[in-house]
Amino acid sequence: MTLTELKYIVAVARERHFGKAADACYVSQPTLSVAIKKLEDELEVKLFERSAGEVTVTPLGEQIVQQAQTVLDQAAAIKEIAKRGKDPLAGPLNLGVIYTIGPYLLPDLVRQNITRTPQMPLVLQENFTVKLLDMLRAGEIDCAIMAEPFPDTGLAIAPLYDEPFVAVLPVAHPLAAKLSITSEELRDETMLLLGTGHCFRDHVLEVCPEFARFSSNAEGIRKSFEGSSLETIKHMVASGMGVTLVPRLSVPAEALKPKGRGRKDQDMVRYLPISDGQGREPPTRRVVLAWRRSFTRYEAIAALRNAIYGCELPGVKRLS
Known part of the structure; x- marks a missing residue:
């Protein structure tokens, strides 16, 4: 069993398609398929059900894929520990943001981040809440700025601010x-x-x-x-x-x-x-910062929160 094989099964579980998973892992489909078959033979279990144009994860496969993601996170943590020994904030931070926050927070946040931690560039991803949660679980992003409520997925959550709603009316409206x-x-x-x-x-x-x-x-x-x-x-x-x-x-x-x-x-x-x-x-609405509990770059999360609090955020109630 290798980390590469674990990476492959996580990719197939995410994409539900062997070809797309192979593209995501930058390998050929036969290479990925052979590696997964080898892992299934070693474990003596079936991880995926294959049918025309569709791949589903078996119930036991779901548990194994979840454990594989944890193993991959821990393996990545070893590299992060070594990196943090030199500079705790070194390296990019993959940040997800929902569509109704991104355009209004990110311009100021990016400027704040460049000023405060230029060695930690933000790699940004805008998407829906459901997709960002999937990306967090899969390790595709490190953290996400979202609005509560969302399903409890065992994530670590830090409240950022409460943001009031404002009504928008045509200028000629009686009200x-x-x-x-x-x-x-x-x-x-x-x-x-x-x-x-x-x-x-x-x-x-x-x-x-x-x-x-x-x-x-x-x-x-x-x-x-x-x-x-x-x-x-x-x-x-x-x-x-x-x-x-x-x-x-x-x-x-x-x-x-x-x-x-x-x-x-x-x-x-x-x-x-x-x-x-x-x-x-x-x-x-309450806006929060969420990240996997297995994510070990605590200083990066703290630096990001400080950068957010460094933004103007007019009209909202900041939360500590």
């Missing part, structure tokens, strides 16, 4: 002249949502559950109510198609200023804080 808006006032509006797969879509539906009627169901969501990104949704709002909620960091710096103090008269949308009064907190 756009208000200083703030309530959840109750949003209930009768046409809510524009991100497409299925975005966790922020689920967060909006938690705040305004009555909009679940627009969610994917037997009839499907009306296409005019879907958007591929928050910026796309904002343009849809500007055209008068409805209203939406966005996270605070996605709001342009000048957008919340009073008219005549940096706001442009030609702005097509208005951003309004949500205030329900009676001491109720506005709807928020």
Whole structure:
């Protein structure tokens, strides 16, 4: 049994395809297949069920693949220990970020990271929460910035900040002249949502559950109510198609200023804080940093958190 063989079975379990796994491991498919067959013969168990165009992991194979990933992590840790002896922060850090955080946090975070730890470049990956969790488990990324809640996968988690939601309305909307808006006032509006797969879509539906009627169901969501990104949704709002909620960091710096103090008269949308009064907190999402417990570069995680806290993060509540 070799580390290379373990790497191969982890790749096949992830890709569910021998050809794609071989490409990911930079070897030919016959080389990968022979190595896996050799390992199955040695263990005297079947790891994968092969059928036309599909590969599935056997129940026992699932346990072996999980243990193989742990072994690979520990083997990588040996190299990291040696590296940390020279410089605890040496080498790149593979960071995943969900789509509704990346565009608004990463530009400042990258600048902070270059200033503070230039020897630790960030290798960035934007994706959905579910995909980032898979990549964390597979060791393809070292850590990820995501919004709770997400399935408990045994990850180490450090809270970063609580980020309030902000309502976005067309500038000509009757409610756009208000200083703030309530959840109750949003209930009768046409809510524009991100497409299925975005966790922020689920967060909006938690705040305004009555909009679940627009969610994917037997009839499907009306296409005019879907958007591929928050910026796309904002343009849809500007055209008068409805209203939406966005996270605070996605709001342009000048957008919340009073008219005549940096706001442009030609702005097509208005951003309004949500205030329900009676001491109720506005709807928020909690943003966290998550990493595998077997990941040993503790100093790198701490440095990344410090870089995040070095960012401006306007309008959010920082968490220690």
